[in-house]
Amino acid sequence: MIRAERVTVELGGRAVVHEVELAVATGELLALVGPNGAGKSTLLSALSGERRPDAGRVLIGDRPADELGALELARIRSVLTQDNAVSFPFRVAEVVEMGRSPWARTPAQDADDDAIRAALERADVAHLVERRFTELSGGERARVSLARVLAQETPIVLLDEPTAALDLRHQEDVLRIARGLAAEGRTVVVVLHDLSLAAAYADRVALLEDGRLRALGTPVEVLTEPLISEVYRLPVEVLVRDGRPLVIPRR
Amino acid sequence: MSAPAHLARRRTLVGLALAVLLVLATLVSAVVGQFGVSVQDVVLSVLRHSWIPNPWFANPWPEIDPTADAALWVIRFPRIVMAMAVGAALAVAGAVMQAVFGNPLAEPGVVGVSSGAALGAALAIVTGLLAFGEWTIALLAFAGGLGATLLVYGVSRANGRTEVVTLLLTGIAVNAFGGAGLAFLLFMAGTASREQIVFWQLGSLSGSLWRESLLVLVVAAIGAVVAIALGRRYDILSLGERNARHLGIDVERLRFWSIVLVALLTGVAVAFVGIIAFVGLVVPHLMRMILGPSHRALLTASAFGGSLLIVVADLLSRTLVAGAELPIGLLTSLIGGPFFFVLLWRQRRASGGWA
Numbered sequence: 001m002i003r004a005e006r007v008t009v010e011l012g013g014r015a016v017v018h019e020v021e022l023a024v025a026t027g028e029l030l031a032l033v034g035p036n037g038a039g040k041s042t043l044l045s046a047l048s049g050e051r052r053p054d055a056g057r058v059l060i061g062d063r064p065a066d067e068l069g070a071l072e073l074a075r076i077r078s079v080l081t082q083d084n085a086v087s088f089p090f091r092v093a094e095v096v097e098m099g100r101s102p103w104a105r106t107p108a109q110d111a112d113d114d115a116i117r118a119a120l121e122r123a124d125v126a127h128l129v130e131r132r133f134t135e136l137s138g139g140e141r142a143r144v145s146l147a148r149v150l151a152q153e154t155p156i157v158l159l160d161e162p163t164a165a166l167d168l169r170h171q172e173d174v175l176r177i178a179r180g181l182a183a184e185g186r187t188v189v190v191v192l193h194d195l196s197l198a199a200a201y202a203d204r205v206a207l208l209e210d211g212r213l214r215a216l217g218t219p220v221e222v223l224t225e226p227l228i229s230e231v232y233r234l235p236v237e238v239l240v241r242d243g244r245p246l247v248i249p250r251r
Numbered sequence: 252m253s254a255p256a257h258l259a260r261r262r263t264l265v266g267l268a269l270a271v272l273l274v275l276a277t278l279v280s281a282v283v284g285q286f287g288v289s290v291q292d293v294v295l296s297v298l299r300h301s302w303i304p305n306p307w308f309a310n311p312w313p314e315i316d317p318t319a320d321a322a323l324w325v326i327r328f329p330r331i332v333m334a335m336a337v338g339a340a341l342a343v344a345g346a347v348m349q350a351v352f353g354n355p356l357a358e359p360g361v362v363g364v365s366s367g368a369a370l371g372a373a374l375a376i377v378t379g380l381l382a383f384g385e386w387t388i389a390l391l392a393f394a395g396g397l398g399a400t401l402l403v404y405g406v407s408r409a410n411g412r413t414e415v416v417t418l419l420l421t422g423i424a425v426n427a428f429g430g431a432g433l434a435f436l437l438f439m440a441g442t443a444s445r446e447q448i449v450f451w452q453l454g455s456l457s458g459s460l461w462r463e464s465l466l467v468l469v470v471a472a473i474g475a476v477v478a479i480a481l482g483r484r485y486d487i488l489s490l491g492e493r494n495a496r497h498l499g500i501d502v503e504r505l506r507f508w509s510i511v512l513v514a515l516l517t518g519v520a521v522a523f524v525g526i527i528a529f530v531g532l533v534v535p536h537l538m539r540m541i542l543g544p545s546h547r548a549l550l551t552a553s554a555f556g557g558s559l560l561i562v563v564a565d566l567l568s569r570t571l572v573a574g575a576e577l578p579i580g581l582l583t584s585l586i587g588g589p590f591f592f593v594l595l596w597r598q599r600r601a602s603g604g605w606a
Binding site: 048050070071072073074075078079081083084085086087088089090091094095098099101102104130148152 | 255353354355483486487488489490491493494496497498499500501539543544545
């Protein structure tokens, strides 16, 4: 469970996130969408406990985020950031293993090997283990980083644009993995640009506009023609197929 | 998941090779010099001064020529210990700096930490400041090194990473400032101080005393152990600052103490032997090529590799030219300069630019 209570985050005196009220339940997959600069990543970093809100507060599990130490946080929530460069030529196996570091010297350490193996399989990178991270393509790096996040095995998983560098199949794979995490009873928040992808997999969609939460609800409720056209300032057409909207720009 | 078999084997091999070479280099270093001493005499002298009993006879180990004994224990051994300690300190400082900056080109000499330390030392020499007794020079060298490290760190980081260009340009600025300060002090100084400062700029191990060598050795050993204990965290830090934080690392604290560590290791080395550049660049890089980037093994191997490099470099510096001693800093820069250029060139090619 993760909850934002009237969260405001300021960057350089400007409110990038403005009084956002949001709760994500256990077992739920929430997609965070909105135009560039709407504050999605900033909100996500506030939800992760990394950035302290200038006003309001964030509850992670059921405790205020600022009461949790770095290591405690690392055992509750994992974060996939957009920046996944690695400074030195570590092997993929080593990078994924680093995801287990919060569990060092705890009973959960015994599960390290299983967690790493499962994460490698799930992210479809088991064949890359002996390769060096620095030699991989952008999409491979993104998937290895996802595997690292999965290996952390936290009840809350936050993914910031996990599909950005991926091909069509791996985009679907990543969202299917996110779906699976939610089905296991984890709380999952995904920042996405592809509205149809968000619509296809998310339980609920949160639409941000200029730092404010413009709409929050099921994909059919949020991803409507008038709302999307207005927020993105681009006329769109929305087709609903199997109860899931498909958003297509009018060209 | 532990290291794969071939890497584990490689670690053992590198460890063995370093140990054997270090013992060999030490022996040769002890034997060669203006006053010739045989290998047998070196071994006997060491045994005689140790607590190891002679297993064959009830009497102690046979005595060797007292002049040879004195040459070994007053001149050569402290110098060799100093060489090992300085080499380890500089190589570990380099590896830690690279880990903290997330950049394989960071090195105390290149980014100006050494010149900051030299400036501190020169200040102590010229002003004749003795506020902290005979260790004043060492303390000021540490302070100068720490100041320079903090400056470089503060200026060259952006978004949790350090771009090569920024790092090198910051290094140029800090080195220029340090150089100007040194030049000014040279200008102000009397002849004796001037000679002493020139000695600092070029680096030399001659005239090392036991108490100095042992101090550097203790600092280098403690520093290396601390760095190795932090090794796992340095591995995770290479995922970038944010990712490391998300994995539960207190990045601010890790960075702060690492910087103190770099300044301490560099400062203590520079204070007694002057600027010996590029050790912190060449040694960790070679070790990374052989052992991979995992920091525990890398730091351990770098400490011993650095020792080996400086013992050999010192041996060369006092034997290459008959009857004279080359400054050791000159030798390491002679090798390190081209090496640095090759690294830069390769990184540039790999990243397709100067980023």
